[in-house]
Amino acid sequence: MTQDLPKHARERIAEMRAKKLFTSDLSVSEFLLVKEAGFDPLGLVMGSSIYQIAPTIPNLAPGQPGCEITDMTRALYHARELAMNRMEEEADELGADGVVGVRLTVRLGTNPTKQWWILYREWQDWARSTGFPRSSTLLGMGWERWPDVAAPMWSHYCQQLGWSPEPPAPWTRPRAQTAYSFGPNAAEFLAIGCAVRHRGGESYKNIHGKPFQSDLSGQDFWTLIRSGYRPVGFVMGNCVYYVPPQLLQAPPADSCELGAYTHSLYDARELATERLQDEAEALGATGIVGVTFAEREHSGRFAPWNAGNGALQSGEVIELFVVGTAVVPSDAGGTLPKPTLVLSANDEPEPLPGSSSQRGE
Amino acid sequence: MVQPIAQPGTPIGGQGQLIPAHARERLATMRQKRFFTSDLSVNEFLLVKEAGFTPLGLVMGSSIYSISAQHLAQAQPGEVMPLTQSLYQARELAMERMEAEADELGADGIVGVRLTVSVHAWGTNIIEFLAIGTAVHHTAAQGSFRTRSGKPFTSDLSGQDFWTILNAGYRPVGFVMGNCVYYVGPPAQQAAQNGELAGPTQALYDSRELAMERMQAEAEALEAEGIVGVTVDETNHTWGPTVLEFSAVGTAVVAIRADHQIPRPVLVLPVGD
Amino acid sequence: MAGRTIDLARSLARVQSGGIPLRAEERLAEEAGPNRKLFTSDLSVNEFVLARDAGCTPIAQLMGSSIYHIGQIPDYKGKTAELTVISDGHRTSRRRALSRLYTEAQLVGADAVIGVQLRDRMITMGARGKGGDDGGEVTEFTVVGTAIRAPFLTHRPGEPIVTDLSGQDLWALIQDGWEPCGFFFDFCKYHGWHVTSGPSGGGEVTTANHVVETARDLVIGRVTAQAQQAAAEFVVGSGLTIDVREVPCGYGGCTLDDLDVNVSWFGTGIRRIPGWKEPPGDVPPLLLSMMSLKKRRDNSLDEEDDDAADVERAAEEAEENALEVAEYNEPDDA
Numbered sequence: 001m002t003q004d005l006p007k008h009a010r011e012r013i014a015e016m017r018a019k020k021l022f023t024s025d026l027s028v029s030e031f032l033l034v035k036e037a038g039f040d041p042l043g044l045v046m047g048s049s050i051y052q053i054a055p056t057i058p059n060l061a062p063g064q065p066g067c068e069i070t071d072m073t074r075a076l077y078h079a080r081e082l083a084m085n086r087m088e089e090e091a092d093e094l095g096a097d098g099v100v101g102v103r104l105t106v107r108l109g110t111n112p113t114k115q116w117w118i119l120y121r122e123w124q125d126w127a128r129s130t131g132f133p134r135s136s137t138l139l140g141m142g143w144e145r146w147p148d149v150a151a152p153m154w155s156h157y158c159q160q161l162g163w164s165p166e167p168p169a170p171w172t173r174p175r176a177q178t179a180y181s182f183g184p185n186a187a188e189f190l191a192i193g194c195a196v197r198h199r200g201g202e203s204y205k206n207i208h209g210k211p212f213q214s215d216l217s218g219q220d221f222w223t224l225i226r227s228g229y230r231p232v233g234f235v236m237g238n239c240v241y242y243v244p245p246q247l248l249q250a251p252p253a254d255s256c257e258l259g260a261y262t263h264s265l266y267d268a269r270e271l272a273t274e275r276l277q278d279e280a281e282a283l284g285a286t287g288i289v290g291v292t293f294a295e296r297e298h299s300g301r302f303a304p305w306n307a308g309n310g311a312l313q314s315g316e317v318i319e320l321f322v323v324g325t326a327v328v329p330s331d332a333g334g335t336l337p338k339p340t341l342v343l344s345a346n347d348e349p350e351p352l353p354g355s356s357s358q359r360g361e
Numbered sequence: 362m363v364q365p366i367a368q369p370g371t372p373i374g375g376q377g378q379l380i381p382a383h384a385r386e387r388l389a390t391m392r393q394k395r396f397f398t399s400d401l402s403v404n405e406f407l408l409v410k411e412a413g414f415t416p417l418g419l420v421m422g423s424s425i426y427s428i429s430a431q432h433l434a435q436a437q438p439g440e441v442m443p444l445t446q447s448l449y450q451a452r453e454l455a456m457e458r459m460e461a462e463a464d465e466l467g468a469d470g471i472v473g474v475r476l477t478v479s480v481h482a483w484g485t486n487i488i489e490f491l492a493i494g495t496a497v498h499h500t501a502a503q504g505s506f507r508t509r510s511g512k513p514f515t516s517d518l519s520g521q522d523f524w525t526i527l528n529a530g531y532r533p534v535g536f537v538m539g540n541c542v543y544y545v546g547p548p549a550q551q552a553a554q555n556g557e558l559a560g561p562t563q564a565l566y567d568s569r570e571l572a573m574e575r576m577q578a579e580a581e582a583l584e585a586e587g588i589v590g591v592t593v594d595e596t597n598h599t600w601g602p603t604v605l606e607f608s609a610v611g612t613a614v615v616a617i618r619a620d621h622q623i624p625r626p627v628l629v630l631p632v633g634d
Numbered sequence: 635m636a637g638r639t640i641d642l643a644r645s646l647a648r649v650q651s652g653g654i655p656l657r658a659e660e661r662l663a664e665e666a667g668p669n670r671k672l673f674t675s676d677l678s679v680n681e682f683v684l685a686r687d688a689g690c691t692p693i694a695q696l697m698g699s700s701i702y703h704i705g706q707i708p709d710y711k712g713k714t715a716e717l718t719v720i721s722d723g724h725r726t727s728r729r730r731a732l733s734r735l736y737t738e739a740q741l742v743g744a745d746a747v748i749g750v751q752l753r754d755r756m757i758t759m760g761a762r763g764k765g766g767d768d769g770g771e772v773t774e775f776t777v778v779g780t781a782i783r784a785p786f787l788t789h790r791p792g793e794p795i796v797t798d799l800s801g802q803d804l805w806a807l808i809q810d811g812w813e814p815c816g817f818f819f820d821f822c823k824y825h826g827w828h829v830t831s832g833p834s835g836g837g838e839v840t841t842a843n844h845v846v847e848t849a850r851d852l853v854i855g856r857v858t859a860q861a862q863q864a865a866a867e868f869v870v871g872s873g874l875t876i877d878v879r880e881v882p883c884g885y886g887g888c889t890l891d892d893l894d895v896n897v898s899w900f901g902t903g904i905r906r907i908p909g910w911k912e913p914p915g916d917v918p919p920l921l922l923s924m925m926s927l928k929k930r931r932d933n934s935l936d937e938e939d940d941d942a943a944d945v946e947r948a949a950e951e952a953e954e955n956a957l958e959v960a961e962y963n964e965p966d967d968a
Contacts, residue, residue: 006563006567006570007567008567008571008574009567009570012570012573012574015577015581016577020586021577021580021585021586021587021588022588023576023577023587023588024589025591025593025611026589026590027590028522028525028526028589029525032525032526032529032623035529035623036623036625036626041587044573044591044593046566046569047566048562048565050557050558050565051555051558051562052556053555071555075555079557086566182545182558182561186561188565192593216679219680220679220680221679222626223679223680223683224679227686248758248772250703252770253706254703255704255705255719255723256703256705257649257700257701257726258701258702258703258772260646261701262649262701263649263655265699265701265774265776266649266655266657266699269697270657270658274661276674277672281672286672286673287675287692288672288673289675289678289679290675290677290679290682291674291676291695292676293697293778297774309758312758316757324674324676326672
């Protein structure tokens with residue numbers, strides 16, 4: 001619903017429409033290729049959602065090998081959906097046929113213990129490279145009190161170099177990675193893309209009458225269109241699966257496969273793949289290209305974060321997701337000329353930081 | 362309606378000049394001796410010339426600002442307007458000084474603009490904005506590519522992108538930007554169940570959109586047709602996780618001819634790795 | 635989950651014996667059958683286009699995975715040899731994962747699996763005692779790739795070719811008359827006793843070099859044997875990694891250290907396409923490319939790193955702790 005979009009979003013889109021001012025986060029090459037493929041970039045569209053995802057350890061019967069944490073799966077799914085739907089809404093407002101170059105990013109709330117660990121490692125690296133003895137930097141289980149060792153070390157170092165007043169230590173610098181603080185279990189889901197419309201007025205909307213979304217770059221979009229296909233949607237399937245600690249155990253001397261754990265991983269993948277395919281079928285697609293398969297394991301989702309063997313106490317949480325672009329053959333058809341092998345005399349230009357030539361090719 | 366938040370630049374060059382004395386000397390020498398420095402690569406240099414422009418020299422501008430957190434004594438989460446304006450002015454000032462150098466060289470515009478922010482004296486909330494680019498002028502028709510207000514155009518396009526976009530019937534008019542500093546507020550008490558946090562969602566979404574809207578307003582002021590290469594970023598600067606600055610930057614363009622046909626691309630597979 | 639219930643015990647038994655779970659088997663059999671509705675592939679658009687130009691069609695995205703517990707080994711102080719328990723463990727987990735990928739490929743009736751990507755990481759770290767790696771860790775080895783139909787590939791029916799060549803590589807090779815004929819790998823963990831000297835002396839440490847070379851030769855020898863069996867003419871692909879670490883020898887107070895060497899190699903074998911004719915030769919033109927079909931950059935969903943990176947660091951830390959402890963130990967029995 002349009003009421004869902006914040007006030008400034010509606011203003012901005014209305015102005016873009018009124019003044020016919022296009023904005024795009026496509027690089028120059030992408031921009032021109034999208035035009036060459038017969039589409040006009042209309043404007044940058046985005047959607048976001050800040051979502052609370054509190055994990056719960058499922059109660060498993062002793063023999064059961066592990067199971068999906070459906071609440072978390074649904075929560076992750078819902079959060080992404082909210083962000084993507086708002087982006088789609090903005091695109092619809094602009095009268096777009098679709099959105100290309102969709103980037104979906106997830107920023108998790110910072111886990112304080114983990115941030116502390118990262119600083120500990122930074123201090124260690126500095127101390128070793130500066131020449132302090134290794135033994136003085138190994139704090140083992142008491143690592144959390146590392147500033148007690150680090151501060152005097154830094155003071156000593158500054159004194160030796162004659163730096164006075166003492167500057168702040170490197171590990172106290174502002175972090176390069178943006179930190180968010182909405183709460184320990186909150187995450188921000190952000191979707192950004194460039195809305196486009198077919199110049200000739202042909203409808204490229206999907207079967208629900210909404211603009212298609214795809215994570216294809218400008219180049220990939222051009223190639224896809226010219227080879228006789230068109231994107232119908234950005235499809236995803238995910239699964240959050242819990243593996244209880246006993247599945248990680250084996251007699252110490254035995255070299256053996258952990259069959260039950262392996263089975264759980266396959267189960268998670270089946271669930272995710274099924275959902276991916278269901279989404280694509282719902283859009284009437286004939287195929288999915290560019291599938292990215294991401295599998296991450298987090299034992300720290302329940303217990304306080306603990307490097308090393310946390311999983312042996314709390315169990316493992318497997319997060320598996322697959323995303324891709326669903327496609328159908330286009331009525332326009334298309335034939336690509338045969339590619340040529342070349343030896344380019346062109347160097348890859350050094351992208352200027354922050355410049356448009358950094359994206360796309 | 363979005364109000365412009367630009368303020369006139371502060372002269373730092375003595376006698377009310379915008380740029381320092383040594384910079385003026387250097388630029389005068391470059392102009393006289395037709396000797397240019399630039400950080401364009403060889404390919405970029407050739408393409409800029411191909412496009413009908415001559416590189417004149419490296420130009421830069423910088424500004425150092427103090428962004429203290431005193432404004433954060435406020436209780437409410439929301440935009441911190443003084444900080445937004447402060448950071449905007451900091452960038453604007455750096456850009457203006459760079460443009461002034463380009464003006465001294467008699468340039469039509471600046472390509473390859475990089476606008477970077479760095480923190481030098483950690484723990485003191487002082488940041489420096491630096492704008493660097495290569496000034497160029499049109500070889501045959503000098504002065505013809507300036508903006509409608511007679512100033513040199515700016516763009517973050519590389520040499521290759523510059524050539525490409527000119528060939529496709531567009532020209533850059535300005536490097537446009539918009540920003541918004543937002544105070545998130547103290548972290549909420551842990552919510553009972555999973556679900557969207559509606560308040561923060563609307564707020565952050567809105568702030569990003571505001572930054573983009575301000576950028577669009579700048580482009581409209583330049584009477585541009587559109588903005589390419591937009592990047593939307595966020596950073597904490599030196600404030601920690603409770604404050605975020607959203608910024609949107611891009612290059613505004615206008616059409617120089619009605620059609621934008623490009624030759625149909627040839628598909629190639631490079632055998633170099 | 636879709637309404638089908640499966641016999642969990644039977645499914646687990648399949649996995650124990652090296653196969654894939656029942657649900658996966660059913661789904662993949664469907665993908666190959668006449669009711670198949672859509673293809674999935676992790677080929678990028680460019681690869682997809684090139685693969686089609688070469689006469690291939692993607693069928694489905696496949697995975698093979700194995701989570702393996704490496705047994706803790708008894709004391710190996712004083713030995714210079716391959717640590718066969720650990721080597722075998724790694725090799726077995728790789729073999730199982732690849733064999734599952736292969737099984738999936740057979741189920742969907744593929745001619746080949748291309749663009750195979752490998753991922754090897756630690757889930758929990760093992761014991762870290764004196765003398766270096768003692769085993770006990772749990773590792774995960776996962777491979778993913780895209781199954782394709784490629785009628786021109788010569789292989790025995792029902793025996794798909796697995797390769798880590800990308801769509802681009804495959805296309806380029808085929809233009810020149812080469813085809814992949816097999817996927818080879820090996821892993822070796824080698825330990826060298828008292829091969830590094832303490833702080834004194836400079837120059838090459840010849841015994842340490844020898845240990846590294848032996849380990850490498852073992853792996854190359856075994857991979858070459860696999861290649862010869864598959865009648866490959868060359869092995870391409872640069873999946874060779876050598877990891878060398880200095881570790882305490884386990885005898886407290888000793889100034890000489892040991893060396894721990896891990897060598898891992900994955901490669902694709904290629905051979906001439908039988909009956910292929912060389913087209914009239916021409917020099918590739920020099921062009922300013924605009925529409926480059928190079929490999930795509932990795933599409934990553936911007937999330938925090940998962941535990942693997944942290945477990946690796948914690949393991950390093952534990953190992954360093956052991957090192958320090960060993961160095962300051964009282965000299966014990968010798």
